[in-house]
Amino acid sequence: MNNNLCETTVEGGWNFSRIVRRGRSVRITDLEGGANVSALFYNADNCSERYNMGDTLKIQHISSLFKHACIYSDMGRVLMSVTDTSLDWHDVICGVTNRDDIVKKFGANPYQKAHNEFYRNGYDSLTVELAKYGMTKRDFTNTVNFFSKTAIDEDGTMTFVEGASPAGSFVELRAEMDTLLVLDAGMHPLNPSTEYLRKPVKIELLACEPAAADDPCRMLCPENQRGFENSENYYL
């Protein structure tokens, strides 16, 4: 069955947003390998409810996202669930680059000089996208960085894992609530590349069935069963 409703290719270093309603999934594909997608999540009906990093991690006792893990809002509800992914680790800790990071690493490359090849940064890119929905810098929270892995040792030291996402790597997110997804396909802040990278990703909107009673994301842990109940209860 072809359940692909529409698709967009987001160019490397660029922002994008769309509402993903219940009954829909998004599949994000790293087209060339080495992409990074920094994402923010909001309840599309009330953006004061949004992705909460702390709740997502402590509710599921996790420190990265992987297949069947869920993305929680600050209201105890599951916003989206990772129904499938080809990777075992998506970073939730490192956030995005700021303007100064890019200038320090790669030098200034402003629009006047480079036109549309100018260097962009994650913070400006995401906050500008948020502003399109009437939001401000106060609404910028914490990002999930899909396709990026930072190994963590016993002392808590983080090391960026190069080559973690080969071409064709994907993640599929099912909307458990009507979710405003805001993302930026810019470089991961710990990527040691000395070259400014532009890695495109494909975003497909897919029709999907709601989570069944024995859905593996729901059943990942008893906490998620209650989180799904909270989301379902919201729409009664």
Add this chain to the structure above:
Amino acid sequence: MSTLKESTLLEENARLNETVPAGTYWMKVVKKGETLRITDCEGNQAADTLFYNANDTDERYHANNTLRMQNNVYIQLGTEIRSNENNVMMTVVADTCGRHDTLGSACSCESNTSRYAHEKRFMHSCRDTFLQGILDWGQGMDKRDQVCNINFFMNVPVNPAGGSNFSDGISAPGKYVELKAEMDTLVFVSNCPQLNNPCNGYNPTPVKMTIWAA
């Protein structure tokens, strides 16, 4: 385990010394150059803490920037507490505890329902305390200003396999952390009332806030 360092500051020289009972908040400006000490009076008590630029609260604590800039997931001696604009707000200049968390963030009535049981909705929580503080403070602040915070004295070991867990505390009576303000910083503490996990040793107790002038 990270390095411990004791402070040379004496309490009798402090300009302010206040006790914050469990389940309440403390919200005060620490001026650039001043030093703030947070003391875990009776041990194993989580002090959930947020930071804002006192002159522009749109600039506030940001956990991701703080962690990525030091390549480490724990708050410890030498940590630069950073904002959404990636500026340094405060620096950890003394610490007798050793490690503090910023991945777990604050407890809430709503997350209690998924973490423990639906009936745990009706138990006091840090996020309600923070919201009370924000409402009392006014000046245009609202829930959007209640971002993921630091949990001083809370032990949340992250394991290399991608897991994490709230563990018994490594704090003890009288342990403290000291922060030097690198900008005028509005410091906002919720002294955690959580009763469902070991973060407060199942018995929430007071913390003490002490400020020394520059």
